[in-house]
Amino acid sequence: MLDPKTLEEFGAKMSALLANSPTKDIEKNAKAMLGGLFGKLDLVTREEFDIQAQLLARTRERLQALEARVEALEKTRSGQ
Incomplete structure (x- = not known):
């Protein structure tokens, strides 16, 4: 041993x-x-990439909400 x-x-x-x-x-x-x-x-750091990805996701959500509002407004306007 x-x-x-x-x-x-x-x-x-x-x-x-x-x-x-x-x-x-x-x-x-x-x-x-x-x-x-x-x-x-x-190149960007992982942290910078993650921040931009979150910002893009929030922007997409706001865009979808605005598109829904425009569609709703167009429907009410065409119904008058």
């Missing part, structure tokens, strides 16, 4: 090895590259 201290040492050595590996640099460079690319695009 393995000693817990040995496992901890092994884990610490692996963490140190991975922290110093080139994968961290690649990840860092990829994030910077993607950040620059996304910065050039005309």
Whole structure:
């Protein structure tokens, strides 16, 4: 059976090895590259998108209500 201290040492050595590996640099460079690319695009945040979707839904509801009022007014006017 393995000693817990040995496992901890092994884990610490692996963490140190991975922290110093080139994968961290690649990840860092990829994030910077993607950040620059996304910065050039005309994107909105999820929060901004959700706000605009809610605004559109309310606008559609108001439009439908106004259309119903116009239709009702036209019916009463044509009935006179």
